Amino acid sequence: MVIVVAGVSGSGKSTVGRLLAERLGWEYAEADDFHPPANIAKMRGGTPLTDADRRPWLRAIAAWIDERIAAGRPGVVTCSALKRAYREPLAGGRPGVRLVMLDGDRDVIEARMKARKGHFFSADLLDSQFADLERPAPEEDVVIVPVEDGPEQIVDRILTELRPSDGA
Numbered sequence: 388m389v390i391v392v393a394g395v396s397g398s399g400k401s402t403v404g405r406l407l408a409e410r411l412g413w414e415y416a417e418a419d420d421f422h423p424p425a426n427i428a429k430m431r432g433g434t435p436l437t438d439a440d441r442r443p444w445l446r447a448i449a450a451w452i453d454e455r456i457a458a459g460r461p462g463v464v465t466c467s468a469l470k471r472a473y474r475e476p477l478a479g480g481r482p483g484v485r486l487v488m489l490d491g492d493r494d495v496i497e498a499r500m501k502a503r504k505g506h507f508f509s510a511d512l513l514d515s516q517f518a519d520l521e522r523p524a525p526e527e528d529v530v531i532v533p534v535e536d537g538p539e540q541i542v543d544r545i546l547t548e549l550r551p552s553d554g555a
């Protein structure tokens with residue numbers, strides 16, 4: 388099984404994803420490591436990414452997921468996956484892949500981003516993240532988890548909802 392941890396920038400994907408992988412003893416990969424350097428430079432410069440910018444990045448994340456599934460090695464990967472069209476190729480109806488979206492109040496997320504030091508993605512871009520965000524429809528079968536709790540409780544909740552140790 389592969390779990391994709393999604394959500395806008397600052398929603399806690401890296402914090403929660405890393406902890407989840409640690410608790411399960413699974414491999415972990417970080418969305419930002421799949422971006423071509425031009426995308427990182429663009430975000431660092433304060434310009435939001437377009438669909439075209441995100442295409443090679445989503446393909447690289449999908450390839451990571453495919454490799455894990457082919458090898459029967461479970462993993463956790465983060466990916467903002469803001470739009471339905473981004474989520475479909477990663478998790479849509481694929482057995483063995485589940486997507487969890489961290490979602491919550493913009494002010495809470497903004498405050499966390501402002502407190503976070505040394506990250507290339509500035510809180511000024513948060514509006515563009517919420518503008519692009521398409522909240523998952525029920526038929527997408529995405530687990531939506533509120534971000535207001537602490538990371539440990541969020542991970543507990545994901546484990547309860549997905550029961551990954553059952554091998555689902």
Ligand SMILES: Nc1ncnc2c1ncn2[C@@H]1O[C@H](COP(=O)(O)OP(=O)(O)OP(=O)(O)O)[C@@H](O)[C@H]1O
Nearest residue numbers: 395396397398399400401402499503508536537538
């Ligand atoms: N549940 C939480 N409770 C309190 N603080 C949190 C929580 N989750 C994350 N944080 C803090 O909020 C900030 C943003 O979290 P994090 O970097 O994990 O988000 P992200 O979604 O991975 O962001 P990005 O996509 O920009 O890399 C960090 O400083 C992190 O320590």
Ligand SMILES: O=C(O)[C@H](O)[C@@H](O)[C@H](O)[C@H](O)CO
Nearest residue numbers: 395396397419436441467508
């Ligand atoms: O889809 C996007 O706009 C990007 O992937 C962003 O979400 C960033 O990569 C990340 O969240 C910042 O670290």
